Amino acid sequence: TINAVNALQRKGYHNYCLTGGFLKEKSEMLVSTKGAEMLKEFGFTKAFISAAGVNAKLGVTCVNNYEVEYKKTAIDRAVKKYLVVDSSKFGVVRMNYFANLSQFDAVITDKNLSEEWAQQIKELGLELYLC
Secondary structure, eight states, X not given: OHHHHHHHHHTTOOOOOOOOOXXXXXXXXXXXXXXXXXXXXXXXXXXXXXXXXEEXXXXXXXXXXXXXXXXXXXXXXXXXEEEEOOGGGBTOOOSEEEEOGGGOSEEEEOTTOOHHHHHHHHHTTOEEEEO
């Protein structure tokens, strides 16, 4: 959240909504039960969602349990959902499940993604962006 606000300010954007709450230093995320509920009132054209693990059988996961409700809500309320994750996270499972890979429209990752994972992503009908 804090990184996103700083990036928006640098690009000249001045109107945005923060959900508020307690700052989680490691993830730089503002967290509160009211903040998660607030997200349910909005609709988004695009949601860019990060993950700490992507597993073919056990889905898309994150390390921190406080992220789960925010991520699920963003996925539910967005028209287009992008999973943004580096290639080292594929095949990894973390403790907190929040989505199936098929719930996303596209995957954005680095060029080190294995051919096997690239094929699985394409078979799901997802767009794949290698950066």
